[in-house]
Amino acid sequence: MLLLIPGPVQTRPEVKAAMAQDIAPWDRDFQAVYARIRERILAVAGGIPGVHATLPIQGAGHFVTEAALRSFVAPGAKVLVPMNGAYASRMARLAREAGRIVVELPLPDTRGAVAADILPALDADPSIGTVAMVFNETGSGIVNDAAGIGDALRGRGVRLVLDAVSAFGVLPFPLAEHPECDVLVFTSGKCLEGMPGMGFAVARMDRAEACAGQAGSWSLDLSDVLAHARRSGWGSIRFTPPVQAIAAFDAALDLYEAEGGQRARLARYAANRDVLYDGILALGLRPYLAREEQGPVIVTVHQPADPRFDLMAFVEALKRRGVLISNFYNTAAPTMRIGTIGAITPDDMRRAVGAIGAALDEVLPRAA
Numbered sequence: 001m002l003l004l005i006p007g008p009v010q011t012r013p014e015v016k017a018a019m020a021q022d023i024a025p026w027d028r029d030f031q032a033v034y035a036r037i038r039e040r041i042l043a044v045a046g047g048i049p050g051v052h053a054t055l056p057i058q059g060a061g062h063f064v065t066e067a068a069l070r071s072f073v074a075p076g077a078k079v080l081v082p083m084n085g086a087y088a089s090r091m092a093r094l095a096r097e098a099g100r101i102v103v104e105l106p107l108p109d110t111r112g113a114v115a116a117d118i119l120p121a122l123d124a125d126p127s128i129g130t131v132a133m134v135f136n137e138t139g140s141g142i143v144n145d146a147a148g149i150g151d152a153l154r155g156r157g158v159r160l161v162l163d164a165v166s167a168f169g170v171l172p173f174p175l176a177e178h179p180e181c182d183v184l185v186f187t188s189g190k191c192l193e194g195m196p197g198m199g200f201a202v203a204r205m206d207r208a209e210a211c212a213g214q215a216g217s218w219s220l221d222l223s224d225v226l227a228h229a230r231r232s233g234w235g236s237i238r239f240t241p242p243v244q245a246i247a248a249f250d251a252a253l254d255l256y257e258a259e260g261g262q263r264a265r266l267a268r269y270a271a272n273r274d275v276l277y278d279g280i281l282a283l284g285l286r287p288y289l290a291r292e293e294q295g296p297v298i299v300t301v302h303q304p305a306d307p308r309f310d311l312m313a314f315v316e317a318l319k320r321r322g323v324l325i326s327n328f329y330n331t332a333a334p335t336m337r338i339g340t341i342g343a344i345t346p347d348d349m350r351r352a353v354g355a356i357g358a359a360l361d362e363v364l365p366r367a368a
């Protein structure tokens, strides 16, 4: 089966094989792996050793995103969320339910947000101390200008919390160049092509320590993750992590480095995206985004207007042809989402386009 979803992604055999072992999380051999992964992530993040640290939180992306919001935005403090997609809405909800004051900034979901979108909202309310935003919006496929927005926040004393879950490892945001960023978060099962199960924050240690005690949750307190590492070592764990997923992630990082890191992976995903985007047009379907707004992680496509079209039936017809895409969408207009990330190549995408055409013919038979 070819998995074309924006996470958890198709993985390589080496990654799957690394899971086939029993592991004690406090074992010295595993602690070495855990500590090494933290260093490798810091390098991918372009962080500064001694300034930034990798702070793992087990679970899905929402858990580490909530941890970042709780740990770096004080209870009752204001956080601006540029609202241009499903994951932005999720960030807003996580912050609101944690008792932070969310200022929503509505923006179109068909283009990436830039600094000029954000600054008027900050001018209008100087009590906003943090911007929390999504880097790559996995609902529609747009990419927000995290670097440009970060640059604009710097010097205003406004902090940045970045959901880089579907961007990390592919879209660059070097933390060394972005001191305004308190924390970015991502997970093991997206562009680094590991298994799902582990979230990672990469954070400024000075800010984590300055914010200590405000998370209002022990399990989701990144300052406590840092304090524990300082006390007990970078290989130590607070609570049982998904040890097999972590072992697999170490193998996934080997493959990432062997491929050529961020540039090479972005080039492969962009090539996947181009084959799919062209193929979708050739099939007479309509992409949700204009080509210049189309990011490299997910291509969202309008469902055919034909009233006979049923997404679930189409996904099943496609699955019978060896290709699995999401059976739900999260844009206002009815769409379908096709991932271009994971251990897949442009040849896989060509095969997928052929299968999409055949599945369409099955669910929407042309009149004879």
Ligand SMILES: *Cc1c(COP(=O)(O)O)cnc(C)c1O
Pocket: 006, 007, 060, 061, 062, 063, 065, 087, 134, 135, 136, 137, 138, 163, 164, 165, 166, 187
């Ligand atoms: C996948 C994703 C998440 C987290 O999703 P989980 O299902 O909780 O892992 C958060 N933000 C973005 C942008 C994502 O793509």
